[in-house]
Amino acid sequence: MSIQSKVFTKRGWWNWSGTWLLVVLAFLIVLPFLIKSGSLSSVIEMMIMSVAACGLNLMIGYSGMVNFGPAGLYAFGAYTTALLLVNTNMPFWFAMIAGPVMTAIAGIIIGWFCIRLTHIYFALLTLAFSQLIYTIVYKWYGFTGGDTGIVGIRVPDLLAPLNHYYYFTLVITFVSIGLMWIVVHSPFGKVVQAFRENPERTESIGVDIKRCRLKVFVLQSFFLGAAGSLYCGFNHNVFANYAHWLKGTEFILSCLLGGIYNFFGPIVGAAVYIFLEQLVISYTEYWPFILGIIIILLVMFLEGGLAGFISEKFHIIRMRYDDTQG
Amino acid sequence: MPIETLIRQTMSGLSMGMVIFMIAVGLCLIFGTVRVLNMAHGSMYMVGAFLCYWFNNVLFQHFTGSFWVVAIVAPLLVALVGLAVEMLLFRHIYSRDMIYQLILTFGVVLLIGDLCKIIWGVEYHLVSYPRFLDGAVNFLGITFPTYNIFLIITGVLVFVGLWVLMQHTRVGRIIRAITYDRDMVNALGVNVRRTYTVIFVLSCWLAGLGGVLTAPINVITLGIDAEILIECFIIVVIGGLGSMAGAFVGSIIFGLVNSFGILIAPRLAIGFSFLLMAFILIIRPWGLMGKPE
Amino acid sequence: MTILKVEGVTKSFEGLMAVNKVGFQIEEGELSSIIGCNGAGKTTLFDLLTGRLRLDAGRVLLKEEEISGLLPYQICRKGVGRSFQRTNIFPRLSTFDNVHVAIISWQREDGNMFHRSEKLLREETNEILESVELQNERHLMAGLLSHGDQRRLEVGIALGTHPNILLLDEPTAGMSPGESRKTVELIQRLGRERGLTILFIEHDMNVVFGISEKIRVMHQGRIIADGEPEKVRANEEVQKVYLAEEV
Numbered sequence: 001m002s003i004q005s006k007v008f009t010k011r012g013w014w015n016w017s018g019t020w021l022l023v024v025l026a027f028l029i030v031l032p033f034l035i036k037s038g039s040l041s042s043v044i045e046m047m048i049m050s051v052a053a054c055g056l057n058l059m060i061g062y063s064g065m066v067n068f069g070p071a072g073l074y075a076f077g078a079y080t081t082a083l084l085l086v087n088t089n090m091p092f093w094f095a096m097i098a099g100p101v102m103t104a105i106a107g108i109i110i111g112w113f114c115i116r117l118t119h120i121y122f123a124l125l126t127l128a129f130s131q132l133i134y135t136i137v138y139k140w141y142g143f144t145g146g147d148t149g150i151v152g153i154r155v156p157d158l159l160a161p162l163n164h165y166y167y168f169t170l171v172i173t174f175v176s177i178g179l180m181w182i183v184v185h186s187p188f189g190k191v192v193q194a195f196r197e198n199p200e201r202t203e204s205i206g207v208d209i210k211r212c213r214l215k216v217f218v219l220q221s222f223f224l225g226a227a228g229s230l231y232c233g234f235n236h237n238v239f240a241n242y243a244h245w246l247k248g249t250e251f252i253l254s255c256l257l258g259g260i261y262n263f264f265g266p267i268v269g270a271a272v273y274i275f276l277e278q279l280v281i282s283y284t285e286y287w288p289f290i291l292g293i294i295i296i297l298l299v300m301f302l303e304g305g306l307a308g309f310i311s312e313k314f315h316i317i318r319m320r321y322d323d324t325q326g
Numbered sequence: 327m328p329i330e331t332l333i334r335q336t337m338s339g340l341s342m343g344m345v346i347f348m349i350a351v352g353l354c355l356i357f358g359t360v361r362v363l364n365m366a367h368g369s370m371y372m373v374g375a376f377l378c379y380w381f382n383n384v385l386f387q388h389f390t391g392s393f394w395v396v397a398i399v400a401p402l403l404v405a406l407v408g409l410a411v412e413m414l415l416f417r418h419i420y421s422r423d424m425i426y427q428l429i430l431t432f433g434v435v436l437l438i439g440d441l442c443k444i445i446w447g448v449e450y451h452l453v454s455y456p457r458f459l460d461g462a463v464n465f466l467g468i469t470f471p472t473y474n475i476f477l478i479i480t481g482v483l484v485f486v487g488l489w490v491l492m493q494h495t496r497v498g499r500i501i502r503a504i505t506y507d508r509d510m511v512n513a514l515g516v517n518v519r520r521t522y523t524v525i526f527v528l529s530c531w532l533a534g535l536g537g538v539l540t541a542p543i544n545v546i547t548l549g550i551d552a553e554i555l556i557e558c559f560i561i562v563v564i565g566g567l568g569s570m571a572g573a574f575v576g577s578i579i580f581g582l583v584n585s586f587g588i589l590i591a592p593r594l595a596i597g598f599s600f601l602l603m604a605f606i607l608i609i610r611p612w613g614l615m616g617k618p619e
Numbered sequence: 620m621t622i623l624k625v626e627g628v629t630k631s632f633e634g635l636m637a638v639n640k641v642g643f644q645i646e647e648g649e650l651s652s653i654i655g656c657n658g659a660g661k662t663t664l665f666d667l668l669t670g671r672l673r674l675d676a677g678r679v680l681l682k683e684e685e686i687s688g689l690l691p692y693q694i695c696r697k698g699v700g701r702s703f704q705r706t707n708i709f710p711r712l713s714t715f716d717n718v719h720v721a722i723i724s725w726q727r728e729d730g731n732m733f734h735r736s737e738k739l740l741r742e743e744t745n746e747i748l749e750s751v752e753l754q755n756e757r758h759l760m761a762g763l764l765s766h767g768d769q770r771r772l773e774v775g776i777a778l779g780t781h782p783n784i785l786l787l788d789e790p791t792a793g794m795s796p797g798e799s800r801k802t803v804e805l806i807q808r809l810g811r812e813r814g815l816t817i818l819f820i821e822h823d824m825n826v827v828f829g830i831s832e833k834i835r836v837m838h839q840g841r842i843i844a845d846g847e848p849e850k851v852r853a854n855e856e857v858q859k860v861y862l863a864e865e866v
Contacts (some may be wrong), residue, residue: 193709201703201708208690
């Protein structure tokens with residue numbers, strides 16, 4: 001029996017979903033010419049949030065592990081980039097890459113401890129580590145600026161205008177999400193989903209599930225850190241509340257709002273979340289109340305999230321979980 | 327460290343521990359039976375505290391002795407809120423994935439938090455001690471605030487009361503049985519669903535009581551729900567999710583760690599608690615007195 | 620050649636002796652069974668052999684190599700496949716994916732993040748699906764299959780890891796007589812065509828005495844009989860303990 005490892009070819013992608021992709025990409029490319037800078041800012045935030053949410057969904061949706069402290073990792077990336085840019089003469093691109101890479105390394109260490117646990121204990125330990133990071137960031141005034149944060153972070157002149165940073169973010173977002181797409185649709189991705197469905201059976205078919213879980217954790221850390229770094233460059237500041245667990249709930253909500261069992265769910269959820277937040281805040285100060293109601297409606301009535309709902313009703317975004325080309 | 331400080335910090339730690347025990351034990355009970363980590367628990371505490379302020383300072387301003395009325399009425403009101411929340415929302419999600427349970431309770435946190443903001447605003451509020459508990463007692467040349475001693479006594483009473491409930495009443499026996507084997511209890515014809523409601527309402531009552539009793543010694547404002555919630559998480563982890571005795575021990579440890587931590591390194595005191603939580607989860611996830619699963 | 624040697628395997632739970640100094644040998648290509656009342660320790664024995672439980676005492680040797688003490692995934696990689704008493708599949712994955720995952724693991728592609736999973740190892744997966752007669756259901760979500768189909772998928776997943784020895788825990792549990800017959804034929808065919816060594820736990824005596832080359836009887840954690848079907852049937856202790864109402 002031969003192993004037929006067909007290398008991923010571009011041609012295999014060219015079906016209707018490839019066309020959709022082009023349409024969306026084209027739309028995003030011309031977007032700066034269509035809308036005001038205030039709205040463009042929001043779109044940048046949506047893209048950054050979708051990178052974070054997609055990364056987090058590798059854990060929540062694909063492997064069924066609830067990370068209740070993504071904020072710590074997100075802030076780790078943001079602060080790594082910020083500290084490099086402020087305290088050293090490292091070039092911008094280096095600081096940008098260092099963010100996710102260092103977060104991935106932190107993910108190896110934190111993940112190593114966390115994957116030994118399951119269920120609620122796993123979630124609580126991720127929360128504990130996230131709060132530890134928050135405490136360190138908040139209290140270590142000399143290094144991280146404490147509760148005042150770090151402001152005035154330098155960005156290269158090329159990326160200073162909002163439009164330029166928009167395209168920069170667009171490229172990074174596409175590349176990140178593209179990488180996640182590849183991982184999710186790889187053999188590894190399938191094994192991860194099997195783990196979610198039945199961890200014990202996965203182990204009994206010969207998969208080292210500890211290592212599998214650690215890989216997912218590190219991947220998620222990488223992309224959360226990338227989102228943090230992107231935001232650092234966007235906002236030119238970093239603050240301690242990036243690491244607070246409440247920030248983390250934004251990522252989790254984006255995933256749930258869009259639908260955790262759909263690859264595009266977190267992206268849709270991130271966009272909708274930011275859109276709703278900015279809309280509601282412009283009318284009232286009681287955004288938490290509205291958000292609370294949205295959450296209740298979501299959990300009670302819309303289990304698959306928005307993407308799941310659309311997918312069921314209109315069969316537009318198909319769930320690519322099984323082999324329908326066999 | 328002078329012996330005086332040692333004793334004083336210990337007493338302070340103990341009273342903090344007792345108070346937080348009253349609040350944390352409810353969370354512990356819910357998790358032990360329903361297996362849901364109720365994030366809205368802190369919100370119930372906050373509502374109790376706000377109600378205390380409201381009745382005391384606003385509604386019954388001129389009615390002395392009102393504190394005791396509040397101490398009875400407010401927790402009952404909070405229990406009612408808890409009943410509504412359980413019947414309308416939580417009971418529908420007991421069989422759902424953990425992430426949905428957590429996030430629904432979080433939604434309730436947001437809802438209640440903003441409702442408190444709408445009703446009582448963002449300012450800080452203070453409640454004064456009830457009259458005959460104000461002041462201090464002198465023991466072996468060391469002064470302790472009377473109220474702290476009251477809290478310690480109340481905490482112990484709550485523990486004893488709960489223990490009696492668990493060991494000697496039918497409801498308590500059912501609760502303990504559910505902790506061991508939920509399906510079996512169901513199969514025996516016990517109305518497990520109704521017991522869940524009872525547990526939930528009881529835990530909200532305790533949280534409300536904790537909110538009222540700590541009102542005089544804490545600031546009452548928005549955000550205390552999240553603060554107390556994290557502290558409860560830490561305690562139930564240390565003590566063991568689902569173990570009442572564990573919550574008692576965990577609360578005392580937490581109170582003492584905090585109380586002495588503040589002396590040693592005030593800035594990092596809260597960090598110690600998270601470190602302890604992470605440490606316990608890594609070494610012994612089921613806590614000091616929980617059952618390994 | 621002896622493929623599996625079990626020596627003095629013991630396991631107790633809080634004083635209750637679940638498996639008590641169990642020892643036997645299995646030859647390559649053998650189709651044999653383990654029978655016993657409920658609670659005799661059969662599934663616990665399987666758990667011990669596959670690493671799901673840790674042995675209190677004793678050894679398990681696979682082709683002269685000691686596997687006791689290894690983790691379940693390591694034991695699987697050495698060539699031990701197992702199906703479970705209570706259907707243990709991946710409910711929200713398709714039938715195809717259920718087996719595909721096992722094949723991916725077999726070929727050690729579970730760390731492969733870069734190739735498109737659909738293109739990889741498709742023929743191998745279809746081949747297994749055909750063996751267990753589920754190729755028509757391969758696009759269906761596994762959780763929606765009928766009970767009988769799910770039991771066959773159970774076997775299919777275990778086959779996907781291409782084991783040398785296959786442990787089947789009550790493969791016909793809950794099946795109608797017709798389905799049982801089909802499953803039995805499947806087991807025999809697998810043994811013949813793939814040269815698989817198969818050890819199965821069963822309660823259906825027709826199945827057991829129909830196809831086993833050797834039968835081992837467990838009672839209260841011990842093996843009380845081990846040999847060819849006729850010898851076992853004639854064994855007095857077995858008759859007293861287990862077969863009183865049967866046959």
